[in-house]
Amino acid sequence: MPFLAGAGEVIDSDFSVGSQSLSAFWGGEFEKYLCKESPNKIISSIHKKQGLFQLIGDIAFTNENGESWIEALGAWRMPTILFSSPSEDGHISGQSAAYVALCKQLSVPLIGIIQLGGNWNSHSRSLDGLPWCGLLPVNKDKDQNLYSLETKLIVNKLMQRISLLSI
Numbered sequence: 001m002p003f004l005a006g007a008g009e010v011i012d013s014d015f016s017v018g019s020q021s022l023s024a025f026w027g028g029e030f031e032k033y034l035c036k037e038s039p040n041k042i043i044s045s046i047h048k049k050q051g052l053f054q055l056i057g058d059i060a061f062t063n064e065n066g067e068s069w070i071e072a073l074g075a076w077r078m079p080t081i082l083f084s085s086p087s088e089d090g091h092i093s094g095q096s097a098a099y100v101a102l103c104k105q106l107s108v109p110l111i112g113i114i115q116l117g118g119n120w121n122s123h124s125r126s127l128d129g130l131p132w133c134g135l136l137p138v139n140k141d142k143d144q145n146l147y148s149l150e151t152k153l154i155v156n157k158l159m160q161r162i163s164l165l166s167i
Contacts, residue, residue, distance in 0.1 A: 001028075001047070002111060002162065003073060005055045007082040008095025012056075014116040014138040015083055019054045021136065022081075022114075025148075025155040026052050035061050039072030047076065060102060074106035079162055081111045081133075086118035092128070100130050111161045114154060133157050 004019050023030035028051025033042055035057030046053065059069040073080050080103065084096040096113055103110040112133035115125075120135035134154045 001049055001051060001053065002079040002081050002158070003053045003055055003069075004081050004083065005059045005069070005073075007084045007099035007113060008093060010083050010085045010116060011138075014085055015054070015056075017138045018083060018114065018116045018136045019052065021151045022155060022158075023052045025151055028052070030054070032056055035059055035069050036063055038063065038065060039067055039069045040076075043072055043076045043078060047078075060099075070102060070108060071106055074103070074108040077107070077109055079109045079111050079165060081158060082113045083116050083136075084113055085116045090119050090121065092124070096130060097128060109165050111158050111165070131161075133161075 004015075004022070006015055020030065029049050030052050031046070031049075032054045033056065035055055055069055059073070062068045072078075082096070082099055082103075084092055086092055092115065100110060100113070102108075110131060112131040114133050115135045117138040118135070125132045134157065135150065136154055137150060
């Protein structure tokens, strides 16, 4: 039951399309939660469900009760997939690296990062040392068969990585 979260600023519409595309191949439930909601209350009520759970907002945000989703994901050992949107010039900001470091520090079982849209630069992605799973196109004009194949490949990679986690 992985949680889907943005690594810093992601384009909301791309995040929504990407999450729903993954969910279509993943199976199980697909639910959305706002990061201002109580993470411990929600995780305790859904921790046995199967599917994908999209977190809308900044997972590092601390709510009025002093809770943050990223801390709760680590405490509950909830598998997490980060999404990152490239800038207009195709670069990935340092926010992705910062969120990966925060996940490590808080013991969040990070499955990997998915790039939402843009051009995939495999050389740059290999240099940053982050656990990239690939590019999920979000351009609605793209050929649906190619889009489906790319989504299936990413889901397969994510499922392989989940099976290797010791949660």
